[in-house]
Amino acid sequence: MKSSALKRAGRSAVIPLITVLTAFVLAGLVMLVTGNDPLSSYGAIFDGTGLNWLFPWVSGHNRTIAAQDLQQTLVAAAPLVLTGLSVAFAFRVGLFNIGAQGQYTVASVIAVWVGTVFTSMDPVIHIVLAIFLGALVGAGWAALAGWLKAAFGAHEVISTIMLNWIAIWVASYLFQEGGPLQGTQALGNPVSNTIAGNLHLPVIWGNPELQGLDVGVFLALIVAVLYWAIIRRSTLGYEVRAVGHNPTAATASGMNVARSYIVTMAICGAFAGLAAGIDVFGWEFQVSSTTISTSQVGFLGIAVALLGRNTAIGTVAAALLFGALETGTAAINLNPSSINPELAPQLTLIIEGLVVLLVSTDLIALRLLGLPRKLGWGKPQAATARGDALAVDDPARDPAEALRPEPGL
Amino acid sequence: MSIAAPLTPKQGESERLSTVLTTKRVGLGGAALGLIAWILPLPPVLARSPWPSIALGLLAALAGAFVVLDPKHRRLGGVTIFFGLVAIPLALAMTNQSAANVSQVFTWSAVIASGLTFTTPLLFGALGGVISERSGVVNVGIDGMMLMGCYFSVWGAYATGSWVLGMLIGMLSGGLLALVHAYFSIHLRSNQVVSGMAINFLAYGITGYLLVAQFGNNGTPGTVPTVPNLVLPVIKNTAFFGVAFGRTNVLTWAALLLVPVIWWFLFRTRAGLRLRAVGEHPMAASTVGLRVLATRYAAVTVSGVLAALGGVYLADGFDGSFNFQMTDGRGFIALAAVIFGKWNPVGALGATILFGFSSALAYRMETFSATLGTLFQALPYVLTLIAVAGLIGRSRPPAADGVPYVKE
Known part of the structure; x- marks a missing residue:
C-alpha cells in the first residue's frame, strides 16, 4: 500500500520534470536554429527570474537585484496558483473553465471599487471586505456559467468564453474616459482611482516601493491547501470527483449533478476572484482598461492547471514555473547582450506550449528513458470500475482520465 | 401484398395532436409578433412612436406566458416572453434616438x-x-x-x-x-x-x-x-x-x-x-x-x-x-x-x-x-x-x- 503510494507520488513528480526539461531542450534547439546561443539565453532568463538568489555565491549588488527579481517571480506566481486552481477545480467536476479570466476581471473591478470607497473604514476590515466581495462576485460570475449548464444545458465552453468577453468590455467601459468608475485624478486615462497606501497588503520581503513580496502569496498557498482539503477530505469534493468521473453514475447514486456544477463553478470563480484581490491590493493598486484587456492571468491558469495535473501541489509548482518564465523573460529583467528582449517573451510562449504539449501525454517521457520497465509500473492501470461512482480514483494515477472532460468540447 | 394501415387515428390521439399544434402555433405566432415589434423602429419602417412595438411586445409576452404553461413547450414560451419583453426597451431606445442616427446605424x-x-x-x-x-x-x-x-x-x-x-x-x-x-x-x-x-x-x-x-x-x-x-x-x-x-x-x-x-x-x-x-x-x-x-x-x-x-x-x-x-x-x-x-x-x-x-x-x-x-x-x-x-x-x-x- 505504502510503496504503491510512494511510487505514484514519484511517478507524478518525475514525469513533469522530464517534460519540462525536454521542453527547454526543444526550445533551445529553436534558438540554436535561429542563430541565438541557447546557453547564454537561458542563463540570462534564469538570472532574470531571480532564482540565482538561491546561490550563496551571488553577492553584493547582484544579490539585491536577484532578490528583487525573485520577489517579482513569486508575486507573479501567486495569482497563477489561484487561477490554476480555478481551472483545475472545474476539470475535477468534468467542466472546462475557460472563464477564469472573466472571473478575475469582474473581481478586480469590484475589489478596486470597494477599495477606493468607504475611506473611513478600518483598514484591515476594508481590505478583507474588498477582497471578499471581489471573490464573491467572481464566484457569482462563474456560477452563472454553471447555472446555464444545469438549467439550460448551455455548454460551459461557450458560456465561459462569452462571459470573459462581456466582463472585459464592461470593465473597459467602466474605467474609460467618462466611464462611471474612471478615477477622479485619471485626467483622460482609462484608469480607476488608486487604493490608499494604508490599504496595501503588507510586504513581507523586499522594498514596498519596488513591488516586494506581499502576503498575497500566503493566501494563494492557503487556498491550495484548502483545495486539497475540499477535493480529498470533504463530501463536496467526493461528489465533485464522482460527477467528474461519471455524471450518470453519480445521478444514479443520488447526487445532484446540477447543484454540483453550480457549486463547483462558484468555487472556481471565488479562486479566480481571490487572484484579482491579491493583485489589486498587493501591487497594482489601480485597474485600467488596458490592464483589463491585456491581462493573461486567467488564460495562463489553464496551462498551469494542465501542467499541474489538477492537483494542489502540481498547480503550485506549475504556477512557480510559469511565474518564473514570465518574470525571467520580461524585458526589464533581461540582459540584452544575451538575448533580444523582444524575443524572450515569445520564447516563453514556445516553452509553455511545449511543456503543456508534452504533459498531454505520458508516453514521450516514459518512452524516452524506458522508465516503465525499470520501475516496474507496466501499463498504466485501466481506470477502475468506470461505471462505479464509488470508486473515484486518484487522478494522479491516470491523469488523462481525470482531465478528460465530457466529449465534444 | 400490402397491409392496410389504419387511416384514422384514435379519437384521443387526434385531440392531443391538435392541442400540441395549437400551443406551438401560439408560441411561434407570439415570437413572430415579437420580431415585428423589434423591426418596426428600424429602417425601412422607422416608426417614430414606441407604442406599436410596446403593444406587440406585450402581446408576444402574453402569448409566451400561455405557451410556457405547457411543460412540453417551456423553452419556446420562455424565448417568446423574452423576445416580447426586450422589444419594449429596444423600441423606447430607438425612438428616443434621432431618425438619422437610427438609419445611419442600421444601414x-x-x-x-x-x-x-x-x-x-x-x-x-x-x-x-x-x-x-x-x-x-x-x-x-x-x-x-x-x-x-x-x-x-x-x-x-x-x-x-x-x-x-x-x-x-x-x-x-x-x-x-x-x-x-x-x-x-x-x-x-x-x-x-x-x-x-x-x-x-x-x-x-x-x-x-x-x-x-x-x-x-x-x-x-x-x-x-x-x-x-x-x-x-x-x-x-x-x-x-x-x-x-x-x-x-x-x-x-x-x-x-x-x-x-x-x-x-x-x-x-x-x-x-x-x-x-x-x-x-x-x-x-x-x-x-x-x-x-x-x-x-x-x-x-x-x-x-x-x-x-x-x-x-x-x-x-x-x-x-x-x-x-x-x-x-x-x-x-x-x-x-x-x-x-x-x-x-x-x-x-x-x-x-x-x-x-x-x-x-x-x-x-x-x-x-x-x-x-x-x-x-x-x-x-x-x-x-x-x-x-x-x-x-x-x-x-x-x-x-x-x-x-x-x-x-
Whole structure:
C-alpha cells in the first residue's frame, strides 16, 4: 500500500520534470536554429527570474537585484496558483473553465471599487471586505456559467468564453474616459482611482516601493491547501470527483449533478476572484482598461492547471514555473547582450506550449528513458470500475482520465 | 401484398395532436409578433412612436406566458416572453434616438458588408472544428492554427510576392501545426484538450518569435500583396447589393461556398459517412474495415488548413500585416460556434453569422453614444449567451469526440 503510494507520488513528480526539461531542450534547439546561443539565453532568463538568489555565491549588488527579481517571480506566481486552481477545480467536476479570466476581471473591478470607497473604514476590515466581495462576485460570475449548464444545458465552453468577453468590455467601459468608475485624478486615462497606501497588503520581503513580496502569496498557498482539503477530505469534493468521473453514475447514486456544477463553478470563480484581490491590493493598486484587456492571468491558469495535473501541489509548482518564465523573460529583467528582449517573451510562449504539449501525454517521457520497465509500473492501470461512482480514483494515477472532460468540447 | 394501415387515428390521439399544434402555433405566432415589434423602429419602417412595438411586445409576452404553461413547450414560451419583453426597451431606445442616427446605424447594406468580414474568419475556424470533431478529435487549437495562417500568409506573400503563394504557405503552416495535434491526440493518445491548448501557446510563441526574428521591431512591412476583393461587374453599381456584396473578399465567398460543400460531403457522400462513423463509433468503423487513425489524421489536418484560411483572411485579406496574437481569441469563438452549431456546418454558419453581424452592429452603434460604444462591444457575446441558453440548449457531440481510439 505504502510503496504503491510512494511510487505514484514519484511517478507524478518525475514525469513533469522530464517534460519540462525536454521542453527547454526543444526550445533551445529553436534558438540554436535561429542563430541565438541557447546557453547564454537561458542563463540570462534564469538570472532574470531571480532564482540565482538561491546561490550563496551571488553577492553584493547582484544579490539585491536577484532578490528583487525573485520577489517579482513569486508575486507573479501567486495569482497563477489561484487561477490554476480555478481551472483545475472545474476539470475535477468534468467542466472546462475557460472563464477564469472573466472571473478575475469582474473581481478586480469590484475589489478596486470597494477599495477606493468607504475611506473611513478600518483598514484591515476594508481590505478583507474588498477582497471578499471581489471573490464573491467572481464566484457569482462563474456560477452563472454553471447555472446555464444545469438549467439550460448551455455548454460551459461557450458560456465561459462569452462571459470573459462581456466582463472585459464592461470593465473597459467602466474605467474609460467618462466611464462611471474612471478615477477622479485619471485626467483622460482609462484608469480607476488608486487604493490608499494604508490599504496595501503588507510586504513581507523586499522594498514596498519596488513591488516586494506581499502576503498575497500566503493566501494563494492557503487556498491550495484548502483545495486539497475540499477535493480529498470533504463530501463536496467526493461528489465533485464522482460527477467528474461519471455524471450518470453519480445521478444514479443520488447526487445532484446540477447543484454540483453550480457549486463547483462558484468555487472556481471565488479562486479566480481571490487572484484579482491579491493583485489589486498587493501591487497594482489601480485597474485600467488596458490592464483589463491585456491581462493573461486567467488564460495562463489553464496551462498551469494542465501542467499541474489538477492537483494542489502540481498547480503550485506549475504556477512557480510559469511565474518564473514570465518574470525571467520580461524585458526589464533581461540582459540584452544575451538575448533580444523582444524575443524572450515569445520564447516563453514556445516553452509553455511545449511543456503543456508534452504533459498531454505520458508516453514521450516514459518512452524516452524506458522508465516503465525499470520501475516496474507496466501499463498504466485501466481506470477502475468506470461505471462505479464509488470508486473515484486518484487522478494522479491516470491523469488523462481525470482531465478528460465530457466529449465534444 | 400490402397491409392496410389504419387511416384514422384514435379519437384521443387526434385531440392531443391538435392541442400540441395549437400551443406551438401560439408560441411561434407570439415570437413572430415579437420580431415585428423589434423591426418596426428600424429602417425601412422607422416608426417614430414606441407604442406599436410596446403593444406587440406585450402581446408576444402574453402569448409566451400561455405557451410556457405547457411543460412540453417551456423553452419556446420562455424565448417568446423574452423576445416580447426586450422589444419594449429596444423600441423606447430607438425612438428616443434621432431618425438619422437610427438609419445611419442600421444601414442594412453596410451592416451586411461589415458583418461578412466579421463572420469570415470565424466561419473558416468553425468549419475546421466541425470536420475535426466529427471525426472524433476535439480541436481546441483552432486559435493557434488560425494564427499560423495569419503569420505565414503575410510572410509567404512577402517572400514570394504573390498572395496565392502566401495563402498556400499559410494553409500549409496551419496543416502542419494540426499534424502535431493529430500526432499527439491520435498516436500518443494524449488528452486532446491539453494538446489543443498547447498548440495555441506554441503558435503564439512561434509566430511571435518569427515576427521578431524576421522583421525586427518594426513589424511586417505592410506592402505585401493581399488577397483581392471580388468586384461583381453589374451588381457593384446597384444601391443595396453593391454595398452589401459588390466588393466582398474572395475568401469570404470561399467560406460561404464551403458550407454547402462540407455539408454535402459530411452527410451525402460515402467518405463523409465514414468520417462520421469514425467519430461516433470507431470500434464499429474499424470492424467494417475503415481506417480510423488515417481518417482522423486527414480530418485534423484539413481542420488546420481551414482554420489557417481564416487566419489568411484576417491578415492578408486586409492590409497584409501581422501582429502578435492578432486572432484575438477568434479561434475560441469559432470553437464556441462549433458547439453552438451542433457540429453541423450549417449550424456553424448560423452561429458565426449571429456573432459576426452583431459584432458589426456593435461597432456601428457607437453613433448612438460615444461613451456607451465600449459597452455595445459586449453585444455579440451577450446575444450568443442568450441564444445558447434559450434556443439551443443541450447539444449532443459525436459520441467518440475526444476519446482516443485504441485498436484491440
